[in-house]
Amino acid sequence: MKNKLKAVTIILRASKSLEKLLKSDISSYGLNTTEFGVLEFLYHRGPQPMSNLCKKLLMANSSMTYVVDNLVKNNYVDKYNDSEDKRSNFVALTEEGEKYIESIFPTHENRISEVFSVLSEEEQESMMESLKKVGILAETIATNKEGK
Amino acid sequence: MKNKLKAVTIILRASKSLEKLLKSDISSYGLNTTEFGVLEFLYHRGPQPMSNLCKKLLMANSSMTYVVDNLVKNNYVDKYNDSEDKRSNFVALTEEGEKYIESIFPTHENRISEVFSVLSEEEQESMMESLKKVGILAETIATNKEGK
DNA sequence: ATAAAATACTTCGAATTCGAAGCAAATATC
DNA sequence: GATATTTGCTTCGAATTCGAAGTATTTTAT
Numbered sequence: 001m002k003n004k005l006k007a008v009t010i011i012l013r014a015s016k017s018l019e020k021l022l023k024s025d026i027s028s029y030g031l032n033t034t035e036f037g038v039l040e041f042l043y044h045r046g047p048q049p050m051s052n053l054c055k056k057l058l059m060a061n062s063s064m065t066y067v068v069d070n071l072v073k074n075n076y077v078d079k080y081n082d083s084e085d086k087r088s089n090f091v092a093l094t095e096e097g098e099k100y101i102e103s104i105f106p107t108h109e110n111r112i113s114e115v116f117s118v119l120s121e122e123e124q125e126s127m128m129e130s131l132k133k134v135g136i137l138a139e140t141i142a143t144n145k146e147g148k
Numbered sequence: 149m150k151n152k153l154k155a156v157t158i159i160l161r162a163s164k165s166l167e168k169l170l171k172s173d174i175s176s177y178g179l180n181t182t183e184f185g186v187l188e189f190l191y192h193r194g195p196q197p198m199s200n201l202c203k204k205l206l207m208a209n210s211s212m213t214y215v216v217d218n219l220v221k222n223n224y225v226d227k228y229n230d231s232e233d234k235r236s237n238f239v240a241l242t243e244e245g246e247k248y249i250e251s252i253f254p255t256h257e258n259r260i261s262e263v264f265s266v267l268s269e270e271e272q273e274s275m276m277e278s279l280k281k282v283g284i285l286a287e288t289i290a291t292n293k294e295g296k
Numbered sequence: 297a298t299a300a301a302a303t304a305c306t307t308c309g310a311a312t313t314c315g316a317a318g319c320a321a322a323t324a325t326c
Numbered sequence: 327g328a329t330a331t332t333t334g335c336t337t338c339g340a341a342t343t344c345g346a347a348g349t350a351t352t353t354t355a356t
Binding site: 050051061062065066069087 | 303304305306307308
């Protein structure tokens with residue numbers, strides 16, 4: 001039992017350290033993690049409606065508005081109406097934004113991947129499996145408990 | 149390589165879900181996670197100087213001031229000068245605070261431990277080991293990179 | 297066709313957390 | 327023993343994120 005609460009703190013701390021690493025890497029490009037997340041998602045998946053960005057990047061739409069509007073100001077993305085559904089906005093990389101994320105991403109990937117060099121393939125696999133299970137259960141319990 | 153960035157998101161998401169669960173449980177007692185963390189730490193380790201709370205709970209001391217001052221307002225803890233070192237404040241549970249955390253903790257422990265029921269002992273052990281390694285390396289890289 | 301409900305997004309205000317700057321006390325250095 | 331540095335904490339302002347409420351538009355139900 002004690003063991004399990006310890007496991008919780010280990011997960012939280014590893015995640016915190018990882019976030020710190022991400023932040024330190026990403027801030028070296030002059031972005032914050034959410035901005036980077038959006039750029040990367042658009043880079044790999046193409047233009048997206050706001051609603052989908054929120055869903056996939058797990059952010060409240062009020063937060064997404066803020067983040068995307070900043071990216072628009074910096075000329076990394078465009079935001080335009082969906083002609084099909086006038087309620088909906090699409091977000092897409094500008095040329096500048098695309099060049100930028102393209103120039104950044106490989107370095108980023110290398111730097112981050114480095115932390116898994118301490119694990120064998122099997123260790124990594126099994127860790128991912130376990131974490132998925134725990135994460136899903138936690139999410140389920142957490143959202144059911146609120147009972148909205 | 150792709151695999152590794154995926155591993156990152158799995159860690160971050162599991163941790164996010166876990167935090168959500170903690171929050172939802174803890175808020176049912178009328179506390180937030182940091183307040184709970186402080187009360188729990190004092191409960192298990194006895195009175196502590198502010199500086200140690202910061203260190204162990206990984207919080208900036210400005211944040212700790214805020215959290216502890218709120219707990220003082222709610223009469224869960226006392227804050228008093230260390231007679232040995234007049235710069236230092238000690239924080240300790242009040243009787244009320246002790247009764248409170250005592251009444252809460254077992255339930256909390258049960259609820260949270262539940263999420264690990266999906267893992268065998270070995271799975272849990274190996275997950276903890278792997279996460280520790282990754283976490284430590286991430287922390288090291290992150291803090292060296294800043295090069296303070 | 298009209299009213300009601302749902303969806304997409306924005307705006308606003310609150311919560312949480314942090315870093316930077318500041319003050320006071322203690323310790324080290326000359 | 328005076329000065330400089332370190333340590334412990336507080337205050338302040340900024341960043342990030344969220345939920346609630348509001349607007350506009352579309353979809354659904356009557």
